[in-house]
Amino acid sequence: MPEERNIQYVEASVEALQEEMRRDSSIFYIGQGIGQRGGNFKQSKGLWEEFGDRRVRDMPISELGQVGMGVGAAMAGARPVVDIVFLDMIMEAMGQIVEQAATIHYTSNGKFKVPLVVRAAMGSARCTGPHHSRCFYSWFAHIPGLKVVLPSSAADVKGLMKTAIRDDGPVIFIEHKFFYNKKGPVPTGEYAIPFGVANVCRKGKDVTILAMSLMVWHALEAAERLQKEGISVEVIDPRTIVPFDEQTLLESVRKTGRLLIVDEAQQFCGFSAEAAAVVSSKAFDSLDAPVSRLGALHTPHPFNPVLEAAMLPSVDGIVAEVRRLVAS
Amino acid sequence: MQRMRQFELRIQQTYRSGVMPGFIHLYVGEEAVAAGVCAHLSREDYVTSTHRGHGHALAKGVPVKEAFAEIWGKPTGVNGGRGGSMHIYDPSCGFLGTNGIVAAGIPIASGAAMAASLRGDGHVAVSFFGDGAVNNCAFHEGINLAAALMLPVVFVCENNLYATETPFHRVTRNTNVASRAAAYGIPGIGIDGNDVLEVHRVAGEAIARARAGEGPTLIECATYRPLGHFEGDPGTGYRPKEEIAEWKLRDPIDRLALAAMQAGLVAEAELRDIERQVEREIEEAYEFARLSPEADAATVTDFVYA
Numbered sequence: 001m002p003e004e005r006n007i008q009y010v011e012a013s014v015e016a017l018q019e020e021m022r023r024d025s026s027i028f029y030i031g032q033g034i035g036q037r038g039g040n041f042k043q044s045k046g047l048w049e050e051f052g053d054r055r056v057r058d059m060p061i062s063e064l065g066q067v068g069m070g071v072g073a074a075m076a077g078a079r080p081v082v083d084i085v086f087l088d089m090i091m092e093a094m095g096q097i098v099e100q101a102a103t104i105h106y107t108s109n110g111k112f113k114v115p116l117v118v119r120a121a122m123g124s125a126r127c128t129g130p131h132h133s134r135c136f137y138s139w140f141a142h143i144p145g146l147k148v149v150l151p152s153s154a155a156d157v158k159g160l161m162k163t164a165i166r167d168d169g170p171v172i173f174i175e176h177k178f179f180y181n182k183k184g185p186v187p188t189g190e191y192a193i194p195f196g197v198a199n200v201c202r203k204g205k206d207v208t209i210l211a212m213s214l215m216v217w218h219a220l221e222a223a224e225r226l227q228k229e230g231i232s233v234e235v236i237d238p239r240t241i242v243p244f245d246e247q248t249l250l251e252s253v254r255k256t257g258r259l260l261i262v263d264e265a266q267q268f269c270g271f272s273a274e275a276a277a278v279v280s281s282k283a284f285d286s287l288d289a290p291v292s293r294l295g296a297l298h299t300p301h302p303f304n305p306v307l308e309a310a311m312l313p314s315v316d317g318i319v320a321e322v323r324r325l326v327a328s
Numbered sequence: 329m330q331r332m333r334q335f336e337l338r339i340q341q342t343y344r345s346g347v348m349p350g351f352i353h354l355y356v357g358e359e360a361v362a363a364g365v366c367a368h369l370s371r372e373d374y375v376t377s378t379h380r381g382h383g384h385a386l387a388k389g390v391p392v393k394e395a396f397a398e399i400w401g402k403p404t405g406v407n408g409g410r411g412g413s414m415h416i417y418d419p420s421c422g423f424l425g426t427n428g429i430v431a432a433g434i435p436i437a438s439g440a441a442m443a444a445s446l447r448g449d450g451h452v453a454v455s456f457f458g459d460g461a462v463n464n465c466a467f468h469e470g471i472n473l474a475a476a477l478m479l480p481v482v483f484v485c486e487n488n489l490y491a492t493e494t495p496f497h498r499v500t501r502n503t504n505v506a507s508r509a510a511a512y513g514i515p516g517i518g519i520d521g522n523d524v525l526e527v528h529r530v531a532g533e534a535i536a537r538a539r540a541g542e543g544p545t546l547i548e549c550a551t552y553r554p555l556g557h558f559e560g561d562p563g564t565g566y567r568p569k570e571e572i573a574e575w576k577l578r579d580p581i582d583r584l585a586l587a588a589m590q591a592g593l594v595a596e597a598e599l600r601d602i603e604r605q606v607e608r609e610i611e612e613a614y615e616f617a618r619l620s621p622e623a624d625a626a627t628v629t630d631f632v633y634a
Contacts, residue, residue, distance in 0.1 A: 028446060054446060060476065065435045065469025072439025072453070075424050076374055078446060080439070095466075099429050100436065108417035108425070109408035110631040144632050169634035 002187045004155075010042050010180040012154040016161035017044070017081065019190070021051055024079060027165060028055040030066055031083025031119070040085050041121060041180045063092035067118060071100045074116040079165060084120035087174060088134045093118075101170040102145030116170045117161075123214055123264060124312065125177040129303040135265040135296070137212070140172045141242045141274070147171045147195055148242040152216040154184030156239060159193030166192070176213045196243035200252070204234035207322050208252040210275055211237060211262040215313060219262055222318035231326055241271050249275065250283050257288035258325045262313050267295025289328040294321055329359040329524065329581050330606045332383040335392065338610045339382065339399055343559050347618075349401050352413045355383035357522075357554045360580035361486050362387035364527025365454055368535045374422040374440035374453040376433030379414050380486075380553070381426030384456050389421035396613040402620035409623050410631075422451075430491075431461035434470035434483065441474060441481035441538075452480040452538040460491025462505050471546065475512040480538035482531065483546045486521060492557045493566040509546040521549025522580040525587070552578070 007015075021027045029051075034044035035058035048056040059066050063084055070080040084090045090097070101114050124133040140148045149164055149171060151157035157175060164171040201216060202223050211219040216237045223233035234252050238245055253259050259279055261272040276291040294313040302308050336354045343352055355362070358380070366387035369375065377384035385395055390406055398405025399413045406418050414428040424440060427433045437455035444451040461467050462485060474481045485505045489496050497503050509516025517534075519526050527549060534545035552575035556563030564572070588594045 026443075026446075028442075057477070060469075060472060062469035062473060064466055065438070065473045068432065068435025068466060068470060069439035069442055069473055072374075072376070072424065072436035072441075073443040073446075074439070075419075075436070076422075076440035076443035076453075078439075078443035095429060095432060096435070100427075100432055103415075104417065104425065105634045106631045107407060107411040107415040108419075108631075109406075109410050110634075111407065111419050112417050112424075113634045115634070147633070167634070 002189055004185040004187055006183045007154060007186050008181050008183050009154040009157055009175070012158040012186045013043055013161055013175065014045055014047065016158040016165070017047060018050065020162055020165045021047070021055065026077060027079040027081065028057070028073070029081045029083065030057045030059050030069070032059050032061055032085055034058065034083050039083070041177065043083065043180070063089050064096055067093035067096040067101070070116045070118070071096055071104070071114055074114045075104065075112050079115045081117040081119055081165065084118060086132050087120035087122040087136055088131050090118070090120055090136065097146070097170070097172070098143050102143045105169060106145060113168045114170050115168050117164045117173050118170070119173045119175070121175045121177045121180070123176045123178055124301070124308060127303055127305050127308060128177070130301045133301040137172070137174050137241060138265055138269070138271040141271055145170065146242060147240060149173045149195070149240050150213045151175060151239065152179070152213050152237050154182070155186045156193060156199070158186055159191050160239060162192040163195055167195070174213070178214050193239065195240045196245050197239065198245035198248040199237045199239055200234065200248065201237050202233065202235040204232040204256065206232045206256055207258040207260060207325055208234045208236060208249070208256045209260045209262060209318070209322070210249055211235065212241065212271070213264060215262040215264050218313065218315045218318055221315045222322065225319055226322055231322060233322060246278050246282070249279065253279050253283045254286040257286055259287070260292045260294065260318070260321055260325060262318060263293065263295035264312060265296055266298055267293055268298050270295055289325050292321055292325055294318060329363045329584065330602055331392065331609070332359045332362065332386050333581060334606050334610045335386060335396070335613070336382060338614055339396070340559055342400070342614065348399065350412050352399065352559045353380040353557065354555050354559060355380050357575070357579065358486055358488065358551045359383055360524035360527050361484060361521050361549045361551060362456070364524045365482070365484055365531040367528055368532050369452070369454065371421045373451050374424055374437065374444070376424045376437040376440070376453070376455045377426045378433065378457055379426065379428055379430070380458065381416065381456070382413065385416045385418070385423055385426060388423045390416060390418045390423055392609060393613040393616040397617040397620050400617045401623070402617055403623045404616065404620040408627070431457060431464035431466035433457060434461065434466050435473065437481050438470045438474040438479055441479035442477065445479055450539055452482065452535055454482045454484060454535070456484050456486060458491065459485060459487040459489065459496045459505065461485070462508065463500055471512050471514070471544065474544045475514045478541065478543040480541065481544045482534045482538055483544060484531070485546065485548045486551050487548055488551050488553045490557070490567065495566070505548040506546060514544050514546060516546040516548070518548040518550065521551035522578045522583065524580055524584050
């Protein structure tokens with residue numbers, strides 16, 4: 001076993017940036033408040049001091065302009081990391097992400113590469129309300145040319161950030177605000193986690209739960225409770241939804257025969273529907289019950305804590321749904 | 329300018345014959361801008377362009393044959409025919425693309441300039457765009473960022489007075505594009521965009537400033553497209569005939585030819601020679617594209633991910 005330390009998720013992400021920026025002088029990092037201030041979530045702490053204004057640069061609140069600059073710089077040989085801070089604000093930059101970053105490698109016949117990382121934090125944390133809580137990851141998965149990363153642990157955020165920076169194409173790197181100050185074991189040495197390799201976070205034999213980001217934590221907590229009732233739950237975190245590791249999911253479902261997908265984003269037309277379709281078309285004969293999904297309700301994100309709790313999947317909800325699946 | 333003009337007219341003719349897919353926006357009448365600006369750029373400098381970008385591509389060094397084949401959608405095109413008219417890219421000459429999205433190239437040019445600035449290699453970026461782009465947020469954000477970071481980039485507005493069919497004065501209270509530079513604390517200069525010598529002089533100064541680390545410049549080139557917005561648009565329903573006729577008298581190629589002859593720098597016969605030489609080059613490009621095979625459907629999923 002490699003040596004580990006317990007550090008915060010956000011510290012692990014900064015380590016990845018720091019180590020990569022030391023390794024490769026073509027990497028620069030831009031975003032609002034990520035300079036001297038060290039980032040709204042401390043997600044750039046210490047980088048400005050080490051790399052200076054030229055490579056770690058505060059930006060005006062110009063999401064479109066920042067991503068557009070990232071695209072141009074990437075085409076011109078740099079490796080930019082653009083921090084949108086709150087994922088909600090990425091809507092302002094969608095044209096540059098979809099029509100430019102995602103498309104240029106294809107339409108240029110492979111002549112231009114766009115090694116751009118767009119980093120942002122999603123999800124609800126202490127009632128952040130309609131404009132600071134959204135989980136738009138499925139939108140990006142729908143766009144050919146983008147890779148979509150959803151790290152759920154401190155070790156993953158570091159290893160996946162390294163892979164994102166080294167990738168030759170555009171990567172949408174979506175962290176969860178709830179995690180930033182949570183601690184977890186992180187290896188001390190150099191490592192990178194490849195895209196498209198799911199993490200089987202917990203082994204089980206009765207039910208498979210596929211969950212992303214914060215929902216992985218909820219699923220693990222639910223699995224712990226269900227274990228006491230004698231229900232054995234396997235929890236799979238895809239880590240990247242593009243590319244998507246179908247194989248690990250299919251193998252698990254062939255073993256358990258039951259699948260619940262937990263999705264913090266709106267369930268309707270979301271990634272959970274895609275994962276359900278994959279299992280239904282490729283492992284139908286192994287299913288002992290219809291694939292089940294728990295996702296956010298089809299509402300905007302409410303501020304009110306009672307309404308917000310009603311809108312999002314919960315640990316209690318997961319426990320109840322697994323019980324129902326096992327009974328069916 | 330002759331190359332751009334004859335290229336566009338041959339593209340127009342080919343398109344009208346019905347063999348060319350898609351739709352095209354021709355650069356006829358605006359050639360002085362691309363010619364005057366790109367004369368100052370090396371292959372390592374960067375350019376972002378627009379939906380009306382064939383001229384910029386040629387002026388920046390995209391090979392004529394490969395450009396023709398690209399617009400025709402042939403696999404021998406500079407991008408294998410996968411992009412077409414509004415998606416022409418060529419890294420070998422720093423051409424960061426024509427673009428189907430108005431104003432999108434502006435922040436991209438700022439980014440290329442940022443990459444050059446980080447390397448400290450003295451290269452610059454130029455962004456071409458029309459008057460239709462200047463009311464878009466990408467114009468504001470892209471220029472403001474370049475100004476804040478003092479990036480080596482020159483913003484060149486080709487103000488042809490109409491955004492598609494909409495007159496510029498109908499959609500803004502400030503039709504003086506150059507004056508908008510003041511909002512970003514950078515120099516803004518309005519010039520006659522159909523006078524290639526003036527474009528050349530002013531662009532040269534702006535590019536030299538950029539290379540010297542003195543930051544961006546906004547240049548507004550007054551110009552006109554005598555043809556329609558796209559091939560197939562007669563271009564007359566929304567513009568007075570007198571206006572079109574008047575601008576045709578200011579044709580940039582005719583004006584340069586006349587000035588050069590009057591100054592005794594060139595004889596008419598020499599100009600005819602240039603025309604014929606270019607004609608042969610364009611005809612070869614046309615034949616190259618025409619004889620190229622169709623695309624192979626099996627390549628449709630190539631290059632989605634790098």
